[in-house]
Amino acid sequence: MTNIILCGGSGTRLWPLSRTLMPKQFVKLFEEESLFQKTVERNQKACDSQFIVSNTEQYFLAVDQIEEHNDDHSKLNIQHLTFLLEPVGRNTAPAIALACLALDPEETVLVTPSDHLIKDEVAYLEAVERAKALAVQGSLVTFGITPQYPETGFGYIEAEGEDVRSFREKPDAQTAQSYLDAGNYYWNSGMFCFKAGTFLDELQSYAPEIFEASVKAYGQAKKDDMIRISHEDMMAIPEDSIDYAVMEQSSRVKVVPSDIAWSDLGSFDALYEELPQDSNGNASSSLNSEIITQQASNNLILSEKLVAAIDVDDLLIVDTADALLVSQKGSSQKVKEVVKKLKERNSELPNIHVTAHRPWGTYTILDESNGYKVKRIVVKPGKRLSLQKHFHRSEHWIVVSGTATVTRGNKEYLVRANESTYIPMGEIHRLENVGKIDLVMIEAQVGEYVGEDDIVRLADDFKRMEN
Known part of the structure; x- marks a missing residue:
């Protein structure tokens, strides 16, 4: 079967x-x-x-x-x-x-x-x-x-x-x-x-x-x-x-x-029923770092940071790095209406977390404003990003740990911990980790547009060019 x-x-x-x-x-x-x-x-x-x-x-x-x-x-x-x-x-x-x-x-x-x-x-x-x-x-x-x-x-x-x-x-x-x-x-x-x-x-x-x-x-x-x-x-x-x-x-x-x-865990109310609860009926999951409650009962609290709940009952509190949801229990089916409104605003919040998972590893957005974006990039051993270029931004790479193999134009070179390199706008480039440990680096993007869709893939190990 x-x-x-x-x-x-x-x-x-x-x-x-x-x-x-x-x-x-x-x-x-x-x-x-x-x-x-x-x-x-x-x-x-x-x-x-x-x-x-x-x-x-x-x-x-x-x-x-x-x-x-x-x-x-x-x-x-x-x-x-x-x-x-x-x-x-x-x-x-x-x-x-x-x-x-x-x-x-x-x-x-x-x-x-x-x-x-x-x-x-x-x-x-x-x-x-x-x-x-x-x-x-x-x-x-x-x-x-x-x-x-x-x-x-x-x-x-x-x-x-x-x-x-x-x-x-x-x-x-x-x-x-x-x-x-x-x-x-x-x-x-x-x-x-x-x-x-x-x-x-x-x-x-x-x-x-x-x-x-x-x-x-x-x-x-x-x-x-x-x-x-x-x-x-x-x-x-x-x-x-x-x-x-x-x-x-x-x-x-x-x-x-x-x-x-x-x-089917189709709502936060359903999730509340399936998670472990303390003596006051407050539920949390393995996502939580720590919860402190004072005269609080029957709440669902999900967060990666410490949450203190005082004198509140029957709430759904879901905290992520870029969004916070607070709702009365019994109303969580309305969450999809919030997502609908966000999509109408062309927000990226329904689509992606601050930390995004890619076939080669992850990136976390540390800061972003008009004209720049700062990321923490982790490339898994033996993986490499696509051969690519950008039309609207340049990139500065600083290696924190591991060793980066960098392709820039016709050159290939190593960048080690506490070293950096610069990728000019429009330059063909690639980042690779040929080592045995994770490659961790900080990327600072600077340009008139730093959206994730400003990328032209010329070659890709994961065949994403075909989609």
Whole structure:
């Protein structure tokens, strides 16, 4: 069985903790583990191989976290991983179709999001085994989560045993309570199990445009160490979810009722329920440095710096280096409206943290104003940035530790700790770390425009020029 892991999503409901370039599945909320790492580890116990569908930026995050987890814990088998990169998301039906086209039609697949928390692993693996048995018989299987309360933020599945009677949209509070009282309604988890060929057959029957465009896109994809879909082919695929495109129309759908201590962590209120709490009900995570509370109770406090909370109750306090969110508990679904307003202002805050992760390492913005930007850059051993140039800025590099191999024009030279170099505007250049330890340096950019899109890549080890 192959586990297809859907790794997209922008994580706007957990902003400012989650950003487009660092969505919630990669944030290490639980004992220094991310939800993505937990997903990979959990499903390797049920599946022989894994197929990760991602965009380019998240691909590098995924590889880093898999390699890091494997080095630290020897838990993850990275030999049986395949990546498919989407230049732009077109929802779950095309993502799953493209992955299934790469597999044997008789292969059973387990489709899982990468950002769900499942605490009862024994019950989960039992549910997966039952779903696999139904899938082998030709069914499209969904996992129905036993509801714990009348949730209005989830879709529901009406069932009779393992037969699906109907799918229901997100209900109002009264309807959600009636579903809970009825006892045969389940939360729609967004997890599925079926044979690859069965899904493609049903997709062809009920969403032929998606099927045909996906077949064309996959046929023209670049296939080397990963599968890369072109932007043009991806945009040609109609956008739709697996639920609307197939599951709500097919007559071959079954449901496995699952009481697995599941959460999609779709809001800070949901996250509060899953994190450890002190005697006064204040919750925090491994992100926190320190919290001091005085007559404060039932708060969620997430921060990398010390937070003192006095005489406050039922608050969500989420502090990052560049943004602070304060909300009443119960109102965190409104966070997406804040993100919408930020996007309307063309703000970068929904997209990226002060520290950005790149395939070669990280950079942290230390200071920025009109005409300049100062960064701390860390290049991992054996990695190098793209061969590039800038039209609107020059750069000053100061090495703090390690040794930089610098290409500037036709010259290549070393810059050691406490030494510096200058890259003029328009000059072709590259930074490389051929050493055994991290290269740490300070970069001062000076120019009329210091945006991240002022870059022309001439060569790149990570093939970002193709996206």
